[in-house]
Amino acid sequence: MGASEPVRPNGRQLVIGIYQNPPKISVAADGMPSGIFGDLLQHIAQQQNWQIKPVSCDWAYCLELLRSGDIDLLPDVAYSPERALSMRFHQTPVLHSWSTLYSLPGQPVAELADLAGRKIAVLQHSSQHLYLQHYNGQQQLPLTLLPVQSLQAAFNLVAAGQADAAVANHLFGDLRAAEFQLKASPIRFDPVALYFAVAPDRNLELLTVIDQQLQQWQADPQSFYFQTVSRWSQPGTKVVNFSLLKLWSALSALLLILAGAAMYWFWRRSRGQLQQMQLELARLTTILNSVDAHIYIKDRRSRYQYVNHKVAALFGRPAEQIIGHTDSLFFDAKTVSQLQLNDQRVLTAGERVVAEEINTMADGSQVHTYLSVKLPLRYANGEIYALCGISTDITEHKQNQAAIHQLAFxxxxxxxxxxxxxxxxxxxxxxxxxxxxxxxxxxxxxxxxxxxxxxxxxxxxxxxxxxxxxxxxxxxxxxxxxxxxxxxxxxxxxxxxxxxxxxxxxxxxxxxxxxxxxxxxxxxxxxxxxxxxxxxxxxxxxxxxxxxxxxxxxxxxxxxxxxxxxxxxxxxxDSTLQAKVLARASMLEGLRLALSEQRFCLHYQMQYHSNGQVLGAEVLLRWTDPELGAVSPEDFIPLAEECGLILPIGAWVLQQSCQQLASWQTDPLKASWHLAVNLSVRQLHDPSFVALVTDTLQQTGANPANLVLELTETQLLQDIEAVIGKMQQLRALGVRFSLDDFGTGYSSLSYLKRLPLHQLKIDGSFVRDLLDDPSDEAIIRTILALGSSLELHVIAEGVETTAQYLALKQLGCQQFQGYLLGRPVPVAALSSAPQIPA
Missing domain, CATH: 3.30.70.270 (Reverse transcriptase/Diguanylate cyclase domain)
Known part of the structure; x- marks a missing residue:
């Protein structure tokens, strides 16, 4: 191997990322890379004996695959210092490109400042995207960038009116703008050099081969490189749209007429010119056979007089077996009927017909949709003698439209x-x-x-x-x-x-x-x-x-x-439902305002021992709204739970309670009093609950032993292990726990003995009917016995009469709370004097 020959990693397989950016790079019908970069790469691969394995991806995903090493080589990458940190480039650029803004007619953009307040569609993670982000940040220009996965998607947004302009490289824009009825602005920015790229530490030898080949090509104006760039830069490589297709049909018909006239003229002029005429005919035939459309001529009786190779391939017959036959030999009856209607509009009325035709083969094996352009062919005196048709297969396009509609609706x-x-x-x-x-x-x-x-x-x-x-x-x-x-x-x-x-x-x-x-x-x-x-x-x-x-x-x-x-x-x-919803919304708004303006207040209900000693009090939240008046906790607490406001409200209640405990610690009569604070379900299961209690105790200086957190049996039904863990952490600080409404839930005794409880609270529903219902008396007796066996204090709530108090005391209960002993009052109205009945 000579020193000037490129390095050849022979026979290796290369995984190539391909995204749609014609004419520079695109996916061909066989899945292989196409366009300028694609053709150059395939040529190099053939020389180097590389086996190309294409991977189709959008631009952003292609970049991700390259950086992760899942593809070996990525074509059409604009160099930037930032990208050079995460990928490697060869030395000789493949192309140079710049970017342009494209918009609908009537929405001119003369300079970037005109984009203020506009929506700009731009390829995500592209150099244009990065440039506009940087420009927007520097100039403080209020424009909105709409990242898309492909340049075609960007043009689609502008054409649909969902974006004001799209940014694209001039090669793609000049190729596709007319298809979307877009116009290029005079703005030119973001000039870049385009390369093949590899991951930082892989496949560097590929760049050496590509560099050497590019240098050889670019030194020769007649090389494959310049031929490829020229071929893909020609207008003929653009994607055919319906308007161009119609124009082509007219031109094709004209060419056919001219060809017929030329043949007759040359035959009359000289037999010696017959070879020249045949050459011209061969050229015309080559052109018609190379067009990606079905081209045909039918006489006034709808018999085929000419078909190109596409028609012959569709019917599966050579042209000579098609000439002279009508559509009834090739299509089913329904298709033939529709084709004849369109043909007669051309042959009889002289119309130029553009229509979608759904054609089913005679055996029903294939159904295709065509966009057909049909126009009359006339003699010099204007008489119609045939029609010329060009039918483009748009089956895949219609299927894609149907798929998009299915996804959208x-x-x-x-x-x-x-x-x-x-x-x-x-x-x-x-x-x-x-x-x-x-x-x-x-x-x-x-x-x-x-x-x-x-x-x-x-x-x-x-x-x-x-x-x-x-x-x-x-x-x-x-x-x-x-x-x-x-x-x-x-x-x-x-x-x-x-x-x-x-x-x-x-x-x-x-x-x-x-x-x-x-x-x-x-x-x-x-x-x-x-x-x-x-x-x-x-x-x-x-x-x-x-x-x-x-x-x-x-x-x-x-x-x-x-x-x-x-x-x-x-x-x-029912209209009452709407009233409930409005009332709920009004209460929710009031709750938010009460929280922000601290309109809540705390009342305290005293708890006593049977010997007359004040044990402490239960903290009860109260709320009076300027419009709703005094709102019952039974109404606003469930709403706060549902909407999540219970967490900040609960934190406020805890803060106020601990501050009150801290203030009592300086009073010898009240230093031993505890405060029982009710917990909500959301508080107990909040991940930051333990930290909240710990921080609040530290900030206020309250004695943890005087803080009693009350939870209900229903709060233990969900994630019991996590609840036990939180309780044990707080119990280690000295905080005590009381199980409220005991006897009304579904507590398991196996869990009950694991809970670090200090107190059980007999629910008021059992106390209310204690004197009349033997079952309630039996339940209370059981709870007291259970508390004694587990070494837990037991307090009865809802004590409203002296008879209830005496009956509870006789059963062995020693701690009490209820209206008989004192109603909930503000802290200033609390009394340290015993209120226990004699």
Missing amino acids: YDALTSLPNRRLLLERLEQAFSLAGRISCQGAVLFIDLDHFKDLNDTLGHAVGDELLSQVAGRLSEQLRKSDTLARFGGDEFVVLLPELQPRADLAGQRVELLAMKLMDMLTLPFKLAERSYSISASIGIAMFSDAGNVDELLQRADLAMYDAKNRGRNQYCFY
Whole structure:
């Protein structure tokens, strides 16, 4: 091997990343790289005996694959100092390029400052993207960048009006702009050199080979390199659009006419010129056979007089076996009928016809869609003697359109209409109902306890259930009805054009709701087992709402009302539901304001020992709203739990309680008093709860032994091991725990003995009926015995009468709390004087 010959890693396989950026790089029909970079690489690979394995990817993913080493070589990469840190380039650039802004006519962009407030589509992670981000940051220009995965996607956004302009290299833009009816701006920026790139520590020998080959090519103006660049830079390499196709059809027909005339003229002129004429005809035939379209001529009786190679390949016959025959030999009857209609418009009326034609072969084996351009061929006197047609196969394009439509308007799992399509149909149905005075309805269907199925059997089984539910629901509906998957386990049924009378329409809707519920309760076959489920259905009639948004909202409210009533039932929308929702929203807003402005206050209810000693008090949260007045904790605490405000509210209560404990520590009479603070479910399961209590005690200086945290049995049902762990951490600090409402939940004795409890609290419901119900007396006696055996203090709450107090004391209870001993009051009204009955 001579010193000037390139290094040859013979026979190796190269994994090449290819993204769509014609004419520089693209994926050919056989999956191999095409375009300028693609052709150059294949030529080098053939010389070096490299085996190319193409990997198709969008630009951002190609970069990721290169950096991870999953591909060996990436064509068409613009050099930048930043990229040089994560990849390597050869020395000799393949091409130089610059970028241009493309926009629709009527939206001119003369300079970058014109982009203020505009939306710009740009290839994600491209050099143009980085440039505009940097420019935007430096100039403080208020423009919005819309990152896309391909330059074609960028042009699509501008053509669809979803972006004001798109940034593309001039090679791609000049090639494709006209297809999208875009115009290039005079702005030129981001000039770059383009290379092949490899990962930093791999395949560096490939760059050496490429460099040597590029240097040889670029030194010779007649080399393969310049031929390739010239070929791909020609306008003929552009993607044919329908307008160009129409122009080509006219030109082709003209060429055919001229060819016929030329043949006759040369024959008359001289037999000696016959060879020249045949040469011209051969050239014309070569041109027509090289066009990626089906070109043909039919006489006035629709018999083929000329076909190019594409037509012959379609029919599977040589041209001589097609000439003289009509379409009835090749296509089915329906196709022939449609073709004849279009042909007669050309041959009889002299029209120029542009139409989509769906053609089915005679044996039914193939169905293709063509964009056909047909125009008449005339004699000099204007008489039509034939038609010329050019038909381009757009089957794949139509299939892609159908696939895009399916993705945009249908749910991928169930193939039902999705939310977008439902809203479109609902708008149409709602508008029609107003014009023709008919009723309609929406049924909002939510599967009960669907989350339990996902958690126990897995999401794959859950998806199978949703598919089967969709099938069952569809079977019960009319063709005019719409069943849509609204999201998750929610389905919506649209029933348009019902009876004008609301009562009669409501009866029909109710019957359907009953049928759907009964059908859904039948067992489903899932994962080789039988599974039963129910559904809650909310119904809203068109007359219940003024617009589509209100209608869906009210059907949703009715569905939640059905769930609140026990599930597995249907409910019609009721105006009282809306009142409840508005009241809830008003209370929620008031809660947020009360938290930010500290409108809450604390009351304290004293707790006593039977010997008259004050033990401490329970902290009770109170809220008085300027508009709502005094709001019961039974109303606002569950709402705070649901919306998450209970965490900051609980932190405030804990802070205030610990500050109060700290202030009592300086008073000899109150230094030993404890404060019992109720915990919410969310607080107890919050990951930062232990840290919150620890920090609050340290900040306030409160004695941890005087802080009693009250939790209920229901709070122990979820993640008991984590709860025990948190309790043990706080117990180690000295904090004590009381189990509130004991006896009303489902505590397991095995867990109870593991909990670091200090106290059990007898629920007030047992105390209330203690004197009348022997069962309550037995329960209290059991709780007291359990507390004694576990060495836990037991306190009875809800003590309201002297008789209750004496009965509890006789049973052995020694700690008490209730209205008899003192109502909840502000801290200033607390008394250290005993209030125990004699």
